[in-house]
Amino acid sequence: xxxxxxxxxARAYPGDILVIRTLIQHVMETGYRPDADGVVAPRDxxxxxxxxxxxEVVMEADFSPAIAANPYLTFTLTATRTGTITLRxxxxxxxxxxxxxxxxVV
Amino acid sequence: xxxxxxxxxxCLPAAAAERRSGFDDMAPQTQAMQRDDSANPGMLWVLEGxxxxxxxxxxxxxxxxxxxxxxxxxxxxxxxxxGAPIDLAGRIAQHQGAPRLARESQGLLALTAxxxxxxxxxxxxxxxxxxxxxxxxxxxxxxxxxxxxxxxSCAQCHDDHAGRRLAGSTIPQAHPTGYPLYRLEWQGxxxxxxxxxxxxxxVRAEPFAYGAAEYVEIELFLARRAAGMALETPAVRx
Numbered sequence: 001x002x003x004x005x006x007x008x009x010a011r012a013y014p015g016d017i018l019v020i021r022t023l024i025q026h027v028m029e030t031g032y033r034p035d036a037d038g039v040v041a042p043r044d045x046x047x048x049x050x051x052x053x054x055x056e057v058v059m060e061a062d063f064s065p066a067i068a069a070n071p072y073l074t075f076t077l078t079a080t081r082t083g084t085i086t087l088r089x090x091x092x093x094x095x096x097x098x099x100x101x102x103x104x105v106v
Numbered sequence: 107x108x109x110x111x112x113x114x115x116x117c118l119p120a121a122a123a124e125r126r127s128g129f130d131d132m133a134p135q136t137q138a139m140q141r142d143d144s145a146n147p148g149m150l151w152v153l154e155g156x157x158x159x160x161x162x163x164x165x166x167x168x169x170x171x172x173x174x175x176x177x178x179x180x181x182x183x184x185x186x187x188x189g190a191p192i193d194l195a196g197r198i199a200q201h202q203g204a205p206r207l208a209r210e211s212q213g214l215l216a217l218t219a220x221x222x223x224x225x226x227x228x229x230x231x232x233x234x235x236x237x238x239x240x241x242x243x244x245x246x247x248x249x250x251x252x253x254x255x256x257x258x259s260c261a262q263c264h265d266d267h268a269g270r271r272l273a274g275s276t277i278p279q280a281h282p283t284g285y286p287l288y289r290l291e292w293q294g295x296x297x298x299x300x301x302x303x304x305x306x307x308x309v310r311a312e313p314f315a316y317g318a319a320e321y322v323e324i325e326l327f328l329a330r331r332a333a334g335m336a337l338e339t340p341a342v343r344x
Contacts, residue, residue, distance in 0.1 A: 003153045007144035025150040028293075069293035070147040 001097060002026055006087070008101045012079035020051065020059075021074045024089055024097070030065040046091035049073060053103070054083025063091070079105050127335060128278040128343055131269070136290070140342035148219060148288035148340025151212075151295045155220025158213060170224050178222035179231045179337055182322050182329065184238055191241045191322050194218055195286075195297060209316035215295045219286045222339035229334045230283070238326055241319075245327030248320055254311030260324075263305075275344065281332040282325060284341020291344065298325055 007021040024046070031043025043065060051059040058077045077085075082105045088098045129137060139145050159170055167173045178194050185192035185200075192200070195218045199207045207214035232238075249260045263272070264280035271277070285298040292300070299321045303313040314320045 003150040005144045005149055005153070021144050023145060023147060023150065025147075025154075068290075070150060072145060072147070 016079040028069045048090045052086045131276040151216045151219045155216035174224040178225040242326040245323035254309030256309040258309045282328045284338040287341040
């Protein structure tokens with residue numbers, strides 16, 4: 001499992017605009033980089049990020065080889081109801097990691 | 107006389123202010139990244155180190171917040187077992203059972219970052235240990251010795267030209283306040299030794315091998331020079 005740093009509020013009022021911040025440990029190897037011996041390291045990147053809020057997709061992103069290692073993503077969503085925020089990163093070599101946080105809207 | 111003594115504390119912060127951490131010369135965006143634990147990628151390695159600590163270290167050392175607080179601030183220290191100075195990563199790699207953690211391996215970086223993080227905010231506090239003096243003197247000599255095809259010493263850049271620019275970078279004063287740290291150029295966490303190797307190849311000198319005594323000697327000198335400055339581990343640098 002890759003280490004992940006998440007900053008997601010646990011409680012909110014209806015209508016609040018929440019800032020979601022995510023950081024995940026990943027080499028994001030471009031597939032173009034030769035090592036000291038001239039051997040090109042095979043590509044190993046994250047391909048896709050999806051965030052759902054209570055089952056509804058609120059944010060999607062496609063990643064490319066030009067994105068730096070340990071990608072940091074930040075975005076906002078509007079709190080409307082209590083529900084689960086699910087974050088999913090998918091990538092090369094079968095990489096697939098999901099993190100969930102509960103959001104209580106009072 | 108009493109009046110002069112009263113003024114003295116006012117003068118001290120001014121003197122301290124002349125020393126700048128690499129942090130002070132960074133762009134505001136990079137500073138913000140270091141300050142925010144949920145945006146500082148170095149914290150990923152601290153988390154990793156915390157997990158390794160729970161598995162392999164807590165049985166003897168307990169809660170790192172108590173047992174490791176202030177430890178990093180007084181390294182390099184004297185190592186009785188080898189009769190030589192040792193840096194924090196060397197100390198961690200040395201006394202645990204097999205498999206030994208290699209220099210610059212992800213595991214050793216993570217553990218070192220986790221242990222050093224317990225001293226974040228504490229002043230660098232080099233030990234008053236006479237046995238360290240000869241090695242520190244050798245470190246001072248290495249710092250002022252010209253090297254490489256460019257024939258430059260550390261001091262020529264970091265003392266004589268600190269604050270000026272070398273291509274796109276501001277030359278820092280070379281205080282070892284943040285190691286291991288996340289360097290944007292590395293896209294990963296690295297040790298002070300990796301940083302020093304970069305400065306050596308930068309002047310087209312052959313760097314010493316990882317773990318060489320010369321690095322610990324330079325670090326002893328740098329730590330004395332930075333005594334009292336706050337530790338930042340895990341810092342972020344461009």
